[in-house]
Amino acid sequence: MANEHQVEVTLGAQGRLVVPARLRKQLGIDTGDVLAASVEGDRLVLEPRGAVLARLRERAAAVPAGVSMVDELIAERRREASRDRRR
Numbered sequence: 001m002a003n004e005h006q007v008e009v010t011l012g013a014q015g016r017l018v019v020p021a022r023l024r025k026q027l028g029i030d031t032g033d034v035l036a037a038s039v040e041g042d043r044l045v046l047e048p049r050g051a052v053l054a055r056l057r058e059r060a061a062a063v064p065a066g067v068s069m070v071d072e073l074i075a076e077r078r079r080e081a082s083r084d085r086r087r
Contacts, residue, residue, distance in 0.1 A: 019046070 007020050024030065027048060034049040063069060 005026075007023065009017055009020065011017055019029070029035065029048055035046045036049050036052045038045045038047075060069075
């Protein structure tokens with residue numbers, strides 16, 4: 001394996017994957033915890049849901065006070081629709 005943080009696992013019946021105890025301990029996850037699964041390139045990434053939420057909160061904290069993300073999204077969609085109509 002590439003480094004000491006990686007271990008080989010085997011995909012089991014019905015696509016089940018057992019996360020080795022050493023990795024569960026390292027991540028602080030336990031039976032019943034929810035993980036977020038995503039694909040990045042050719043990699044399967046599993047991460048604790050709490051880590052994903054913390055990352056999203058951090059990104060949202062960078063939005064200046066008084067800025068409405070909803071208003072920003074609506075304005076962006078209107079610009080896109082306007083461009084589409086001109087084509």
